[in-house]
Amino acid sequence: xxxxxxxxxxxxxxxxxxxxxxxxxxxxxxxxxxxxxxxxxxxxxxxxxxxxxxxxxxxxxxxxxxxxxxxxxxxxxxxxxxxxxxxxxxxxxxxxxxxxxxxxxxxxxxxxxxxxxxxxxxxxxxxxxxxxxxxxxxxxxxxxxxxxxxxxxxxxxxxxxxxxxxxxxxxxxxxxxxxxxxxxxxxxxxxxxxxxxxxxxxxxxxxxxxxxxxxxxxxxxxxxxxxxxxxxxxxxxxxxxxxxxxxxxxxxxxxxxxxxxxxxxxxxxxxxxxxxxxxxxxxxxxxxxxxxxxxxxxxxxxxxxxxxxxxxxxxxxxxxxxxxxxxxxxxxxxxxxxxxxxxxxxxxxxxxxxxxxxxxxxxxxxxxxx
Amino acid sequence: xxxxxxxxxxxxxxxxxxxxxxxxxxxxxxxxxxxxxxxxxxxxxxxxxxxxxxxxxxxxxxxxxxxxxxxxxxxxxxxxxxxxxxxxxxxxxxxxxxxxxxxxxxxxxxxxxxxxxxxxxxxxxxxxxxxxxxxxxxxxxxxxxxxxxxxxxxxxxxxxxxxxxxxxxxxxxxxxxxxxxxxxxxxxxxxxxxxxxxxxxxxxxxxxxxxxxxxxxxxxxxxxxxxxxxxxxxxxxxxxxxxxxxxxxxxxxxxxxxxxxxxxxxxxxxxxxxxxxxxxxxxxxxxxxxxxxxxxxxxxxxxxxxxxxxxxxxxxxxxxxxxxxxxxxxxxxxxxxxxxxxxxxxxxxxxxxxxxxxxxxxxxxxxxxxxxxxxxxxxxxxxxxxxxxxxxxxxxxxxxxxxxxxxxxxxxxxxxxxxxxxxxxxxxxxxxxxxxxxxxxxxxxxxxxxxxxxxxxxxxxxxxxxxxxxxxxxxxxxxxxxxxxxxxxxxxxxxx
Numbered sequence: 001x002x003x004x005x006x007x008x009x010x011x012x013x014x015x016x017x018x019x020x021x022x023x024x025x026x027x028x029x030x031x032x033x034x035x036x037x038x039x040x041x042x043x044x045x046x047x048x049x050x051x052x053x054x055x056x057x058x059x060x061x062x063x064x065x066x067x068x069x070x071x072x073x074x075x076x077x078x079x080x081x082x083x084x085x086x087x088x089x090x091x092x093x094x095x096x097x098x099x100x101x102x103x104x105x106x107x108x109x110x111x112x113x114x115x116x117x118x119x120x121x122x123x124x125x126x127x128x129x130x131x132x133x134x135x136x137x138x139x140x141x142x143x144x145x146x147x148x149x150x151x152x153x154x155x156x157x158x159x160x161x162x163x164x165x166x167x168x169x170x171x172x173x174x175x176x177x178x179x180x181x182x183x184x185x186x187x188x189x190x191x192x193x194x195x196x197x198x199x200x201x202x203x204x205x206x207x208x209x210x211x212x213x214x215x216x217x218x219x220x221x222x223x224x225x226x227x228x229x230x231x232x233x234x235x236x237x238x239x240x241x242x243x244x245x246x247x248x249x250x251x252x253x254x255x256x257x258x259x260x261x262x263x264x265x266x267x268x269x270x271x272x273x274x275x276x277x278x279x280x281x282x283x284x285x286x287x288x289x290x291x292x293x294x295x296x297x298x299x300x301x302x303x304x305x306x307x308x309x310x311x312x313x314x315x316x317x318x319x320x321x322x323x324x325x326x327x328x329x330x331x332x333x334x335x336x337x338x339x340x341x342x343x344x345x346x347x348x349x350x351x352x353x354x355x356x357x358x359x360x361x362x363x364x365x366x367x368x369x370x
Numbered sequence: 371x372x373x374x375x376x377x378x379x380x381x382x383x384x385x386x387x388x389x390x391x392x393x394x395x396x397x398x399x400x401x402x403x404x405x406x407x408x409x410x411x412x413x414x415x416x417x418x419x420x421x422x423x424x425x426x427x428x429x430x431x432x433x434x435x436x437x438x439x440x441x442x443x444x445x446x447x448x449x450x451x452x453x454x455x456x457x458x459x460x461x462x463x464x465x466x467x468x469x470x471x472x473x474x475x476x477x478x479x480x481x482x483x484x485x486x487x488x489x490x491x492x493x494x495x496x497x498x499x500x501x502x503x504x505x506x507x508x509x510x511x512x513x514x515x516x517x518x519x520x521x522x523x524x525x526x527x528x529x530x531x532x533x534x535x536x537x538x539x540x541x542x543x544x545x546x547x548x549x550x551x552x553x554x555x556x557x558x559x560x561x562x563x564x565x566x567x568x569x570x571x572x573x574x575x576x577x578x579x580x581x582x583x584x585x586x587x588x589x590x591x592x593x594x595x596x597x598x599x600x601x602x603x604x605x606x607x608x609x610x611x612x613x614x615x616x617x618x619x620x621x622x623x624x625x626x627x628x629x630x631x632x633x634x635x636x637x638x639x640x641x642x643x644x645x646x647x648x649x650x651x652x653x654x655x656x657x658x659x660x661x662x663x664x665x666x667x668x669x670x671x672x673x674x675x676x677x678x679x680x681x682x683x684x685x686x687x688x689x690x691x692x693x694x695x696x697x698x699x700x701x702x703x704x705x706x707x708x709x710x711x712x713x714x715x716x717x718x719x720x721x722x723x724x725x726x727x728x729x730x731x732x733x734x735x736x737x738x739x740x741x742x743x744x745x746x747x748x749x750x751x752x753x754x755x756x757x758x759x760x761x762x763x764x765x766x767x768x769x770x771x772x773x774x775x776x777x778x779x780x781x782x783x784x785x786x787x788x789x790x791x792x793x794x795x796x797x798x799x800x801x802x803x804x805x806x807x808x809x810x811x812x813x814x815x816x817x818x819x820x821x822x823x824x825x826x827x828x829x830x831x832x833x834x835x836x837x838x839x840x841x842x843x844x845x846x847x848x849x850x851x852x853x854x855x856x857x858x859x860x861x862x863x864x865x866x
Contacts, residue, residue: 217712228692231703233651235704235705235706238671355738
């Protein structure tokens with residue numbers, strides 16, 4: 001039995017490794033085609049990304065990517081494609097910032113209040129797509145993409161002087177009212193920049209995700225739906241309820257994505273609040289095979305690549321090369337997983353067949369193929 | 371098979387009819403054997419090759435684009451033949467007239483009825499130059515008058531020298547239209563028949579065969595305590611063609627503790643819907659369900675399973691297993707709220723694994739271990755795992771749909787033993803099967819389902835598969851008594 005387990009781990013790791021290696025090869029070819037030395041470029045990336053201020057940057061970025069990856073992965077585990085994490089986290093962060101800026105209570109209440117607001121807003125926004133899917137059969141892919149745009153517009157409407165925004169005349173920037181200092185989360189000081197304290201919450205979220213999915217009845221039901229909707233339905237899972245619940249969880253998780261920026265860095269939601277992390281989350285979840293540790297590795301890799309692109313720029317390379325690497329990784333990962341999955345299935349089938357044939361040789365049985 | 375004939379292929383579901391047709395149409399490759407057309411050996415790589423050799427297939431489920439006209443549907447994909455304009459129209463009209471199909475080229479397909487659509491499908495293959503037509507269960511969707519009209523068309527085609535392969539398990543129809551009949555069972559040809567000198571009875575006998583180990587169960591354990599009471603069950607469904615059909619009509623029966631109620635019927639007559647209705651997977655339009663005195667009409671599936679309904683599904687891949695999950699997770703499926711699988715809201719993987727080991731051992735599931743995926747087991751072993759899982763929760767009522775389909779002979783006897791054993795302990799069983807020997811052998815009471823209704827009942831102690839078979843095709847109804855003692859029963863007996 002041990003043997004099967006080891007094989008499975010090997011197969012699980014094979015796909016992402018294949019994908020990253022494949023992406024590096026393609027990137028090397030692209031670099032060669034533009035007349036640059038690929039090995040020098042990789043060298044620059046590693047050296048620059050390895051500096052200690054880079055490490056802090058990578059950890060902080062990875063925190064948000066990780067949460068986005070988890071939010072997407074919750075949907076993936078039951079074959080729901082929540083592309084709306086992007087809109088969900090932005091809207092969540094915006095309203096959380098607005099609420100946090102409007103009240104001033106001790107930090108022990110202030111910070112949970114902000115986080116819970118964000119999770120509720122994210123969940124509510126995601127629930128729209130869930131309800132549409134369950135009641136009207138609208139594909140969640142379409143509705144969440146639409147909701148992303150709508151989220152942007154909603155934020156644009158409220159983020160104006162006189163509404164929920166405050167205009168900074170000097171910088172000509174609009175943002176929500178800054179959080180009082182009780183809404184600032186602790187940091188971990190390092191020799192260079194501080195590491196966001198929210199990383200603790202991200203780790204907790206990862207543990208919670210693992211526990212919920214692999215150790216609870218709810219998680220079993222959710223995974224059953226992802227593997228076979230019809231079998232899950234026959235086993236007594238209400239698929240519709242499950243769609244709504246998992247969208248709520250996914251949206252709630254998405255609500256956390258913007259929190260490290262809000263609570264640890266910017267302390268307000270302005271026009272410069274980071275966007276697009278929801279899409280990064282999709283890539284990271286794919287890369288991490290929806291596995292909490294895999295997603296962490298994916299998030300770190302993504303953050304590293306982003307940091308490295310800065311280093312490339314200093315050395316006269318086009319920083320877009322990192323975009324190429326990321327894009328190719330995502331493509332390669334999808335292909336590699338499918339290949340490895342099929343290979344694994346047929347190989348196991350063959351193996352089981354062979355073992356049973358050996359057993360059948362001893363005691364004659366006649367098996368009618370089904 | 372000779373040209374200019376209608377050749378019927380009959381056999382039970384799963385006998386290999388569809389596989390054979392897929393090979394003929396190039397959708398699957400044979401492991402061995404050859405196909406010869408007009409004496410010339412051919413090998414088909416894909417349906418295109420088959421079409422090039424003059425083989426055309428009319429599928430059971432129509433493959434037409436509703437929002438296009440008949441003309442557009444016909445030329446779609448073969449624009450090279452006669453273009454898409456006047457020439458194509460002329461050709462369509464010509465074919466339609468030649469065979470009396472009466473197809474209007476400019477009608478929208480969505481406005482056509484089922485029978486018209488079928489004629490369009492036939493015209494579509496003729497347009498592509500087919501000389502051999504394969505019709506897969508063409509009468510399944512038609513009402514009797516439409517069936518007559520279709521047969522008229524088929525005779526027309528035959529008169530023009532075309533060959534028709536007609537797949538069906540409605541024996542009466544086969545006898546009326548076919549020139550030759552081939553019966554297949556379990557993947558091999560078991561006989562051929564001349565329709566002029568064959569009765570539906572003999573054909574049914576050939577189809578069903580009787581070389582299986584007998585599932586006899588004679589000592590009765592039936593009690594008077596009702597376990598499942600079904601009353602006035604009605605369900606209507608809209609089929610893909612947009613026509614509403616009543617799939618279950620006024621179904622009512624009672625299964626007592628220790629009783630096996632067998633439901634016979636040609637597949638597609640509402641058995642699957644009945645099972646899904648009892649499992650709570652489909653909405654009822656009317657009717658009530660009572661399990662062990664409690665009304666479960668409104669209970670969700672999970673509640674019903676917790677209350678003691680065990681379920682051996684007809685399609686184990688769709689409804690019984692998570693193919694890519696390991697065996698022990700499959701052991702949890704359907705019983706996630708029950709011990710040993712969970713404690714409170716938490717899964718207990720250790721206990722589930724241990725219990726899976728027990729099932730594998732006791733039910734003789736041939737597997738190298740419980741961490742392999744369900745997909746890597748053979749069908750028979752998958753089935754044994756499902757039976758073991760369902761029996762492990764000591765159900766009050768077991769719904770067994772085709773419990774031994776695709777299962778080897780040894781496992782079959784074992785599954786029968788388990789059902790009999792549980793029945794002695796007071797289990798009520800709803801048995802649905804296409805295997806008439808199994809039905810007759812295991813059941814205490816038999817009902818026949820035809821077009822969504824329970825049309826006949828029979829005593830398994832005296833009935834023969836042939837008699838049951840004739841009721842399944844709608845030829846007999848009421849109480850089926852053995853022998854021509856039918857005289858005393860107003861609507862009893864078989865047609866003869």
